[in-house]
Amino acid sequence: MLQAILIGLVAALGVLGDQMGSLYINRPIILAPLVGLIVGNLEQSIVIGASLELFFMGAVSVGAYIPPDTIVGGVLATAFALSTGRGIETAVTLAMPIALVSQAIGNLCNVFNSIILRWTDDYAAKGNYNGVVFTHWLIGMITVVRRFLLVLFAYYLGGDAVGNLINAIPEFVTNGMAAAAGLLPALGFAMLMRMTINKQNIPYYFLGFILAAYMGVPVLGVAMIGVILVLVKFNFLDKQAATEAEAVQGVSDDDDF
Numbered sequence: 001m002l003q004a005i006l007i008g009l010v011a012a013l014g015v016l017g018d019q020m021g022s023l024y025i026n027r028p029i030i031l032a033p034l035v036g037l038i039v040g041n042l043e044q045s046i047v048i049g050a051s052l053e054l055f056f057m058g059a060v061s062v063g064a065y066i067p068p069d070t071i072v073g074g075v076l077a078t079a080f081a082l083s084t085g086r087g088i089e090t091a092v093t094l095a096m097p098i099a100l101v102s103q104a105i106g107n108l109c110n111v112f113n114s115i116i117l118r119w120t121d122d123y124a125a126k127g128n129y130n131g132v133v134f135t136h137w138l139i140g141m142i143t144v145v146r147r148f149l150l151v152l153f154a155y156y157l158g159g160d161a162v163g164n165l166i167n168a169i170p171e172f173v174t175n176g177m178a179a180a181a182g183l184l185p186a187l188g189f190a191m192l193m194r195m196t197i198n199k200q201n202i203p204y205y206f207l208g209f210i211l212a213a214y215m216g217v218p219v220l221g222v223a224m225i226g227v228i229l230v231l232v233k234f235n236f237l238d239k240q241a242a243t244e245a246e247a248v249q250g251v252s253d254d255d256d257f
Contacts, residue, residue, distance in 0.1 A: 001156060006038045007079050008152035014071035015144045028052035028074030028095075035075055039082040048078050048091045055092060056099075069106060072147055073099025079155050102150060109146055113139050204229065 010031055017026030024030060029049045036045020056070045077095035084090065116135050123131030197205065204226070211217040211225065230236070 003038060004152050004156035007035055007075060007155050008148040010034045010038070011071055011075045011151040012144045012148040014075065015147055026071050028056060028070060028078070031071065031075050032078040035078045036082060039079060041082045045078055045082060048081055048088055049074070051088045052077065052091060052095055055095060068096060068099035069102035069147075070099060072102035072150055075151055076154055079151075080158075083155075098154075102147070105150065106143075106146065109142060113142065 013034075014026040014031050017023050017030075029052075032045045032049025032052060033042060036042040036049075039045070052070075052074050056068075056074065073095045076098045077091040080094055081088070081091035116139055120132055120135040123129075123135065193205075208222045208226065211222050212219065217225075
């Protein structure tokens with residue numbers, strides 16, 4: 001029970017990733033190692049966290065799109081995979097279904113949140129500052145407590161059941177999931193590229209691809225070259241030129257206005 005409570009607190013901590021600025025503590029690459037410390041398998045949890053991070057890389061909120069719950073999906077998938085002694089393929093198999101179920105429960109809770117927001121409007125109309133603050137705290141606590149309780153009871157009550165279910169899965173299915181796990185990072189990158197790619201940065205994408213695929217430059221080397229290109233392109237090394245460019249940009253904007 002103590003282990004389930006601690007894992008639930010890890011999920012609650014993940015909610016704060018969006019409440020205290022973009023700390024990225026809500027991502028699987030951060031939460032999975034914390035679960036590994038609790039379960040007692042840090043090394044494997046780091047590998048699982050990195051794999052799930054690639055899997056969920058494209059799961060970000062853009063406009064009206066609500067992504068799957070990567071917090072609950074990542075935490076529970078890691079916990080179940082480690083507790084059953086299975087590998088990455090098990091975590092990848094469980095992560096998305098769990099994330100979608102948690103998202104559905106979250107959408108149901110949002111119905112109640114919309115009612116609470118009406119209270120906020122009433123408090124604001126009356127000039128009741130404390131009432132507005134209370135409703136914001138209430139919605140935040142509902143979000144935190146929902147994930148905490150969901151992870152706690154799912155892990156505590158479903159550990160044995162999930163373990164039996166995983167053991168009953170045929171080997172060809174788990175082997176297929178292991179193969180799919182190698183393809184899913186590419187899908188995550190593709191989803192991310194759809195939001196970021198444009199005519200200005202696509203040459204740099206192909207430059208990185210050529211360096212990695214044909215010239216054997218490791219990922220760290222490609223990243224360092226990218227940092228150098230950013231420093232040069234945006235004149236970070238020439239403060240005077242950067243200042244003049246900002247001044248020209250400001251004058252141009254004023255003229256357009």
